[in-house]
Amino acid sequence: MKDLNEKPVLDIPDFCEAHGISRALLHKMWRNGTGPRIMKIGRRTLISTEAAADWRKGLEEKQTNKRGAK
Template sequence: MARPEITGRKVLADSPAAFSIAEFCRAHRISQSMYFKMRNLGLGPREMAVGSRRLISQEAAAEWRNAREAAA
Protein backbone atom coordinates (compact mmCIF):
# COMPACT_ATOMS: atom_id res chain seq x y z
CA MET A 1 0.00 0.00 0.00
CA ALA A 2 1.24 3.48 -0.80
CA ARG A 3 2.60 5.55 2.04
CA PRO A 4 0.48 8.52 3.10
CA GLU A 5 3.45 10.90 3.00
CA ILE A 6 3.82 10.06 -0.71
CA THR A 7 0.14 10.10 -1.69
CA GLY A 8 -0.80 13.10 0.46
CA ARG A 9 -3.75 11.25 1.96
CA LYS A 10 -4.52 11.43 5.65
CA VAL A 11 -4.38 8.27 7.70
CA LEU A 12 -7.43 7.60 9.85
CA ALA A 13 -6.21 6.59 13.28
CA ASP A 14 -9.47 5.00 14.34
CA SER A 15 -12.82 4.50 12.74
CA PRO A 16 -15.49 6.78 14.20
CA ALA A 17 -17.59 5.55 17.11
CA ALA A 18 -20.70 6.80 15.34
CA PHE A 19 -21.71 7.76 11.81
CA SER A 20 -23.76 10.70 10.67
CA ILE A 21 -26.45 9.65 8.20
CA ALA A 22 -24.33 10.90 5.30
CA GLU A 23 -21.25 9.03 6.58
CA PHE A 24 -23.30 5.86 7.10
CA CYS A 25 -24.63 6.05 3.55
CA ARG A 26 -21.15 6.59 2.09
CA ALA A 27 -19.70 3.73 4.14
CA HIS A 28 -22.45 1.34 3.07
CA ARG A 29 -22.68 2.64 -0.50
CA ILE A 30 -26.35 3.50 -0.44
CA SER A 31 -27.99 6.78 -1.36
CA GLN A 32 -29.51 8.96 1.32
CA SER A 33 -32.90 8.65 -0.37
CA MET A 34 -32.64 4.84 -0.10
CA TYR A 35 -31.67 5.24 3.56
CA PHE A 36 -34.77 7.33 4.29
CA LYS A 37 -37.02 4.92 2.34
CA MET A 38 -35.67 2.02 4.40
CA ARG A 39 -36.02 4.00 7.62
CA ASN A 40 -39.64 4.83 6.81
CA LEU A 41 -40.31 1.11 6.26
CA GLY A 42 -38.72 0.29 9.63
CA LEU A 43 -35.68 -1.33 7.97
CA GLY A 44 -33.07 1.29 8.87
CA PRO A 45 -30.46 1.09 11.61
CA ARG A 46 -31.10 2.33 15.15
CA GLU A 47 -30.37 6.03 15.50
CA MET A 48 -29.47 8.08 18.54
CA ALA A 49 -30.25 11.75 18.97
CA VAL A 50 -27.30 13.92 19.95
CA GLY A 51 -28.54 17.48 20.17
CA SER A 52 -30.22 18.12 16.84
CA ARG A 53 -28.15 15.45 15.06
CA ARG A 54 -28.99 11.82 14.40
CA LEU A 55 -26.06 9.42 14.72
CA ILE A 56 -25.71 5.69 14.08
CA SER A 57 -23.33 3.81 16.35
CA GLN A 58 -20.87 1.23 15.02
CA GLU A 59 -22.85 -1.43 16.90
CA ALA A 60 -26.16 -0.34 15.34
CA ALA A 61 -24.53 -0.36 11.89
CA ALA A 62 -23.23 -3.90 12.47
CA GLU A 63 -26.65 -5.08 13.67
CA TRP A 64 -28.27 -3.50 10.61
CA ARG A 65 -25.80 -5.23 8.26
CA ASN A 66 -26.45 -8.59 9.94
CA ALA A 67 -30.22 -8.11 9.68
CA ARG A 68 -30.00 -7.13 5.99
CA GLU A 69 -27.79 -10.17 5.26
CA ALA A 70 -30.21 -12.48 7.06
CA ALA A 71 -33.16 -11.03 5.12
CA ALA A 72 -31.43 -11.50 1.75
Protein backbone atom coordinates in the same frame (compact mmCIF):
# COMPACT_ATOMS: atom_id res chain seq x y z
CA MET B 1 -15.97 1.10 2.34
CA LYS B 2 -14.66 3.35 5.07
CA ASP B 3 -13.15 1.71 8.13
CA LEU B 4 -16.10 1.80 10.51
CA ASN B 5 -13.80 1.27 13.48
CA GLU B 6 -12.41 4.78 13.04
CA LYS B 7 -15.43 6.37 14.75
CA PRO B 8 -17.84 5.03 17.38
CA VAL B 9 -20.73 6.84 15.65
CA LEU B 10 -21.47 7.93 12.11
CA ASP B 11 -23.53 10.84 10.91
CA ILE B 12 -25.93 10.29 8.02
CA PRO B 13 -23.55 11.31 5.20
CA ASP B 14 -20.73 9.14 6.59
CA PHE B 15 -23.06 6.16 7.06
CA CYS B 16 -24.39 6.46 3.52
CA GLU B 17 -20.90 6.78 2.06
CA ALA B 18 -19.59 3.84 4.07
CA HIS B 19 -22.45 1.61 2.92
CA GLY B 20 -22.75 2.87 -0.66
CA ILE B 21 -26.37 3.98 -0.36
CA SER B 22 -28.10 7.29 -0.94
CA ARG B 23 -29.71 9.38 1.77
CA ALA B 24 -33.03 8.90 -0.01
CA LEU B 25 -32.71 5.11 0.23
CA LEU B 26 -31.76 5.34 3.92
CA HIS B 27 -34.81 7.48 4.68
CA LYS B 28 -37.00 5.07 2.68
CA MET B 29 -35.63 2.18 4.74
CA TRP B 30 -36.45 4.02 7.98
CA ARG B 31 -40.01 4.65 6.75
CA ASN B 32 -40.33 0.93 5.98
CA GLY B 33 -38.88 -0.03 9.36
CA THR B 34 -35.78 -1.65 7.86
CA GLY B 35 -33.17 1.04 8.53
CA PRO B 36 -30.53 1.02 11.25
CA ARG B 37 -31.23 2.21 14.79
CA ILE B 38 -30.43 5.86 15.40
CA MET B 39 -29.63 8.10 18.32
CA LYS B 40 -30.34 11.80 18.55
CA ILE B 41 -27.78 14.05 20.20
CA GLY B 42 -29.07 17.58 20.12
CA ARG B 43 -30.17 18.15 16.55
CA ARG B 44 -27.82 15.52 15.13
CA THR B 45 -28.93 12.07 14.04
CA LEU B 46 -26.20 9.50 14.54
CA ILE B 47 -25.81 5.78 13.97
CA SER B 48 -23.50 3.81 16.24
CA THR B 49 -21.09 1.36 14.66
CA GLU B 50 -22.88 -1.36 16.65
CA ALA B 51 -26.24 -0.37 15.16
CA ALA B 52 -24.68 -0.36 11.70
CA ALA B 53 -23.25 -3.85 12.27
CA ASP B 54 -26.60 -5.14 13.57
CA TRP B 55 -28.37 -3.63 10.54
CA ARG B 56 -25.94 -5.32 8.13
CA LYS B 57 -26.33 -8.64 9.95
CA GLY B 58 -30.12 -8.31 9.74
CA LEU B 59 -29.92 -7.71 5.99
CA GLU B 60 -27.69 -10.76 5.58
CA GLU B 61 -30.05 -12.94 7.62
CA LYS B 62 -33.06 -11.70 5.67
CA GLN B 63 -31.33 -12.52 2.38
CA THR B 64 -30.28 -15.95 3.66
CA ASN B 65 -33.85 -16.68 4.74
CA LYS B 66 -35.18 -15.69 1.32
CA ARG B 67 -32.75 -18.02 -0.43
CA GLY B 68 -33.58 -20.88 1.94
CA ALA B 69 -37.31 -20.50 1.25
CA LYS B 70 -36.92 -21.11 -2.50
